[in-house]
Amino acid sequence: MNRVRARLVVLQFVVLSLVAALGVRLWQVQVVRGPEFAVAATETRTRDVIVPAVRGPILDAAGRPLVRNRTALVVSVDRAELERMRDGGARVLGRLAAVLGRPARELRQRIRPCGPRVTRPCWPGSLYSPIPIDDRVTPRQALQILERQEDFPGVLAEVQAVRDYPLGSGAAQTLGYLQPVTEEELKKRSTLKANFSGVDLVGRDGLEYVYDEALRGAPGLRRVQVDRMGKVLGVERQTASEPGAILITNMDAGVQRVVDQALAHAMKNAPKADGAAAVVLDVKTGGVIALGSMPTYDPAIWAGGIAEKDYRRLLSEKAGLPLVSRATHGQYAPGSTFKISSVSAMIRDGYPLRGKYDCPGAYDVAGGVFHNFHGIGMGVIDLHTALVKSCDTVFYRAAYEMWRRDGGLTPVRHPKEPMTATARAFGFGRRTGIDLPGEVPGRVPGRGWKKEMWAATKDLACHRARTGYPEVEKTNPGRASYLKRLAHENCVEGFEWKAAEAANLSIGQGDVLVTPLQLAVAYAALVGDGRLRSPRIAKALVSPDGTRVQEIKAPVVGRLPVDRETRDYIRAALSEVTSDGTAAGAFGGFPMNVVKIGGKTGTAEVYGKEDTSWFASFAPAGDPRFVVVVTISQGGQGAMAAAPAAREIYEGIYGIKGTAALPGGRPVERLPKIRRDGTVVR
């Protein structure tokens, strides 16, 4: 028995050391590394569900909604979960297609990630967030999905806020649209990342883009406990989401509607017109009351994923690029509307404001003959008449004289270039700084600009001057030789600022390009207090409970280089355009006793196309409150297309033919009151 006992003693040691080993290891796992495992446990056991904040609405100055939220039952699909299934979720999608009454193929397309070679519909957002499939689901359909969750794993049906546009296609480009955020955007915008919920949308254009952060609010977080299968067991922690701010704009829904109608009519009446824009500015504040662009589209098509057909139309040249706002992105030669700058340049350069000027039918500029419109001379006239009747030769002469004083083709060391410099001082050639994305700067040509252009293009021009245009020669030998001569000219003397170019600039032709918005800002400065304001669509951001208000004012960004006397003189002259000048026909029968309209027509020639039709105007002429600029691309003469549209806009604002959009011609000045529950007092 001794041997047995001895061996049992050995066993005792073995048992003791095993128990000790377990104890030591437990200490290591639970005490030393415990906190580490506790973190790991939290990660496996909980899921953070982000509760998107309700996006703030966009209101007009009177508190009417321009963009609001409607609650919708949205069905979305968790792609990651479908992919885990053996058949890639094909059966689930098939069932879903049957419930929604839509082809399964379309559903499959909608959840594909967008990328090169993938046509719409596709999913541009994060692959880890649910993909909305349908946002117009009936409660019955939603119930079918929710009650049979075992048949629809990875399919969610929930109430979400969806953007709604009461104006329809009105001001679509200005308001912008929402899209799921892309990975690149997340990387680029750090503030977005901090606040981003993973499921909500980001403003992609217009006001939605510029004021995205304020409108978005702060998402809430719900940390739920889940089991191994991902089933939710309960809520561990919850922070409420904070709704986005309310954006109150200077816009007026009524005026906007009038503008859209006027542009639509103008497009219809000018058969070749391929685009139109209108800007209505508040002269006193720099606020944008309406901003129209044609062709347009209904931003509702973005909600719930855009269809292939719609997306292609938005991006198609043939459909006129309806996504692009011609008010801020359209660049056109301004034609005679530019003469407010040219007159100012003359006054700055010492030409007498009340002098007499010869207006012949044609004027010889360095060997080239420049004709008046229709070649009609008016004898000796004053600047007032030159503006009212739009005499070009007065400006040709002044531009030519200025050009010669600067040294002509061999410029002096510091040429004064009054026409170019004044145009820049009127805000042309640079962005207005409006609160919209992607505005274009336009172009003001001059001696410096020519040199830069030449430096950038001379290599190509010289190459073409040698080789010619064989590809054009096959079909059009005449044009090919013309192009070759042009290339040679550009190569040898492309840096020269020619007299003809100076003359063209003075009447808003040639290389000068402006946006309708720039012209409106310049006119507002001219007929207002002489200050250039960076226009603002937004008027104020109000917290969702109405307690905190952050007002947004249009900042003064420049001062016109002409004194008050000159400005008043020009305004007085333009005030007669609608009665005695180029727009008299368009405004025939307009009740000038109710409100007198001033303005300037413009007809800009475009190579190979119809003229661009302009009308830049203001009202009331005596103490202007509104500036209205209308452009009809390929619309023909200013007096024929743009001026009638502007008239229609004024009629709407002042209620000449019906109810006034802005009774008494006064924009709404006081902010609409927001109640604590977020509703608007009107």
Next chain:
Amino acid sequence: MSQAVGPRRRSMVRRAVGTRSMVWRADGVMLVAVLALSVVGTLLVWSSTRTWTPGAPAGMVKKHVLNLVIGWVLCGVTALAGPRTLRAYAPVVYGVSLLGLLAVITPLGSTINGSHSWILLGGGFAVQPSELAKPALILMLGTLLAEPVPGTDRPRPLDLVLGLAAAGIAMGLVMLQPDFGTTMVLAVITAAAMIFAGLRKRYVAGLGVLALAGAAAVWLLGLLKPYQVARFTAFLDPANDPRGAGYNSTQSLIAIGSGEIFGKGLFHGGQTTGRFVPEQHTDFIFTVAGEEFGFLGAITVVALLGVVLLRGLRIARQCEDRFGALVAGGVICWFAFQVFINIGMTIGIMPITGVPLPFVSYGGTATFANMIAIGVLQALHVRTRSF
């Protein structure tokens, strides 16, 4: 027991409660430790199964308590039977367990949770003969090896051969199921019996080499199922395959580790509630202790198991005959092996093997086998003290 029983034979009841009864002379420390483990096990089974059926959170735990009651009764009956009876009936017990194992591999056997080791009895009850084979083999080996070569304390060669044969048959039948964990337990039991029977050290070493060779053969001949190989390699590197074979290991470590010092409290373990650890009421029951009772609770469970083992060893050492020492030593080796393998796998120092934690894990047959073994120890204890 009727009153007509003659004075020569006292009734079972009288014997059970009389002044010389084993009830008063049992190893109380061990019984208290086992009782404590039963209570803790009940709580842990409750915690890990209460989310299974939302309507009846106590369904599983009720069955567990019933199993425990039956187990304690079996323990008492075994203890009262006494060592001589045990020795006398050892071949019968062994034979019955072999029949059970045979039945499992016939169409009578059923597969539950992927292991083909059950015989369904109907009414929701099932037995696992491989669990009962453990105490049966211990008793059989104790009986076979009890008589030494006269004058020495070495085993008789014929007994050795018979003992190896008895063990081999049982292990072979279990391997056919296949139940890798139980086979290893039976191997440990056999080795323990050989060693305590006084086998020469070189033969012990030889058996060890043989066992290693056998293991190598099993490995090389591909007798293991792929999942068994995967479990073993996953133990060596759980991060290698955290969703597959390493999942159990990783989740079990997370559950225990996240309990930290004081635990999250009974029914408050998120990992347990979320059922992240598979087989949590049986093989991975210790993770519930680790998460909900923390280090203090887990170390207490280990300590209670240690008390049972050491008290068992004390009984083994105090045995006056070879049968008692062999049986008690075998039981202790069995329990020690299962405790170390089971807890070791939950804390990442042992590969994952389907072995329950004695007295704590849910499981009817295992509980019966464990309690019968405790009964055996108590019988031996009483026997020692009665001299």
